[in-house]
Amino acid sequence: MKRKREEWPGYHTPPVPAPPSSSFPSLSSLRSPAPSPPPNDRAKRTSISRASSLRLCISCLEDKPPKDFMYPTACCAGNHTPDTCTTCLRNWIKHSLHEGGAVITCPECPAQMGYLSIREVADRATFDKYEALVLASLLDTNPTFVWCVHGCGSGQFHPAGDAEPIFTCHHCRLKTCVVHNLPWHPEFTCSQFDELLKEEQKRQQQQQSLAEKNRQTLLRRARDEEASRRLVVDVAMNFAGFALPLTER
Ligand SMILES: [Zn+2]
Ligand SMILES: [Zn+2]
Ligand SMILES: [Zn+2]
Ligand SMILES: [Zn+2]
DSSP: OOOOOGGGGOOOOOOEEEEEEEOOHHHHHSSSOOOOOOOHHHHHHHHHHHHHHEOOOOTTOOEEEEBBOOOOSSSSSOOOOOOOBBHHHHHHHHHHHHHHTOOOBBBSSSSSHHHHHHHHHHHHHHHOOOOHHHHEHHHHTTTTTEEEETSSSSSEEOTTTGGGGGOEEEEEOOOOOOOOOEEEOSSHHHHHHHHHHHHHHHHHHHHHHHHHHHHHHHHHHHHHHHHHHHHHHHHHHHHHHHOGGGGOO
16 A cells, blocks of 8 residues: 555655745844834934924924025025025015015015015015016106106106106006196196195195184183183182182182
8 A cells, every 4th residue: 555655654844945045034034133223213213314304494483395495695695594484485575575665685684685586486476566666666766757646657757857847648648747746737837836836825824824813712712711700709709708629619
């Protein structure tokens, strides 16, 4: 009778060939595994590596990657590190424009931000507003530029100045007197208009002095009435034979 191989005397199960050491860990390494850092140590190391690659924004107090920070002006590089994130810098520009016009400083030092930096950071609406303000301030310094006084927001160059007092707006077509900086006065020349203004001023001064005179008369009358009332009370009290203390009169 044929026996199974396992039943042969002295038979031992052949050992399984060991896998190549390159793809599997060795037996000894399995028995004594390499020490790995404890979990909280590992967490600490991760937070350190993340913190070292992030910067803290001093405005929103958030950790952000370095690409979210920039120097607001070229002068800032010598004065301080960029510690305000771009989002906060954008809000700063918007707020500054709302508060004080076209002069915008760095949020961290007094250096003034330039046109290009503002264009790079500001949102579209803020930049449009900034550009309009810069243009208006440039035009204001030009003596030949005149704003329309009819509130259309337009203006134009009028090099003739006072020699040609009428300026017709290209935008709303209404006329402005550049001598008086008022709507054009079609019934009068500028010198006639000056006379009218002088008369009007005189009339207003007279009205004011009349009003002041009336006020003084009323005050005097009120004082006289109070004095005569007190007199009547005093006479009445003396007549009755006694006098009230001064505070009760
Ligand atoms: Zn920020
Ligand atoms: Zn600065
Ligand atoms: Zn106009
Ligand atoms: Zn005029």
